[in-house]
Amino acid sequence: MDESGFCPIYEAINLLQEKWVLHIVRALLGGEMGFNQLARAVGGVNPATLSQRLERLVALGVVEKEVLQVMPPRTRYRLTRAGRELETVIEAIEAWGKKYLKPAPDPRT
Amino acid sequence: MDESGFCPIYEAINLLQEKWVLHIVRALLGGEMGFNQLARAVGGVNPATLSQRLERLVALGVVEKEVLQVMPPRTRYRLTRAGRELETVIEAIEAWGKKYLKPAPDPRT
DNA sequence: CCAGAAAACTATGAAATGTCAAGCGCTTTG
DNA sequence: CAAAGCGCTTGACATTTCATAGTTTTCTGG
Numbered sequence: 452m453d454e455s456g457f458c459p460i461y462e463a464i465n466l467l468q469e470k471w472v473l474h475i476v477r478a479l480l481g482g483e484m485g486f487n488q489l490a491r492a493v494g495g496v497n498p499a500t501l502s503q504r505l506e507r508l509v510a511l512g513v514v515e516k517e518v519l520q521v522m523p524p525r526t527r528y529r530l531t532r533a534g535r536e537l538e539t540v541i542e543a544i545e546a547w548g549k550k551y552l553k554p555a556p557d558p559r560t
Numbered sequence: 561m562d563e564s565g566f567c568p569i570y571e572a573i574n575l576l577q578e579k580w581v582l583h584i585v586r587a588l589l590g591g592e593m594g595f596n597q598l599a600r601a602v603g604g605v606n607p608a609t610l611s612q613r614l615e616r617l618v619a620l621g622v623v624e625k626e627v628l629q630v631m632p633p634r635t636r637y638r639l640t641r642a643g644r645e646l647e648t649v650i651e652a653i654e655a656w657g658k659k660y661l662k663p664a665p666d667p668r669t
Numbered sequence: 670c671c672a673g674a675a676a677a678c679t680a681t682g683a684a685a686t687g688t689c690a691a692g693c694g695c696t697t698t699g
Numbered sequence: 700c701a702a703a704g705c706g707c708t709t710g711a712c713a714t715t716t717c718a719t720a721g722t723t724t725t726c727t728g729g
Contacts, residue, residue, distance in 0.1 A: 459657040460586075460653065463657025464582045464583055464586065464653060468581065470715085470716075473576065473577050474570075498679080500716060501678095522723065523724040523725050524676060524723085525677080539652045540653055540656060544569065544573060545568075547642075548568040548572025549569070550645070551621070552571050594706075595707065596704075606688050607706080607707060609686090610707095611707065611708080612687095632706085633694090633706045634705070
């Protein structure tokens, strides 16, 4: 924390714990894509939420949005340099998940 | 994903993106503590949510809960081995945050 | 050649999730 | 002997996310 009460670590955690953010970054690490394609890659996010998350990520400089045409709409989302560097975070999560997360006992089975 | 549709990476992300989970783990990396102390260390979490998150983390084997006395209640929460290994994730986030997150322009200023 | 699908979203209302304030039994501290 | 702290729970409220539908335009299949 600096004297203004700002702590980059706390803020980073706040950003990454927002629902879908990590999934979005992970999906975009696989290459740039359009809105619906991204929604499918992420899996189960609804468009309103995705739209809002992307807006925030663009504002923060993690994702870049390129509008190719207005009508019909054609857009491309891709990670910026800052976004690509989140790969280290995703990798750490992946390694941990593979090591410690087993298929959850499904109550229906 | 295995044939049952379980993907440890997707699940790991789902866990870590739950509100407060990363903050809780980070706080506990600094050492074991009691409920209220943890709440203060995390900062701004309300007891209902904290209680629920801890329950989940205990169920998943990330956090361990030890009840020292029943009356007056005295409890200690600490990370398990799995939990401690999340340090790599936190570290990656910290490094990224320090590098890319500037004090956000506060709309009230 | 025309129905249907896909693209990128926005709108709506309802459901899930998180927050707030208060309080409980009980001990230690002032 | 009252106040403060511990570890929570409860119930009302606010915020967030959800599913679903609709918009405009182009591309694809039969």
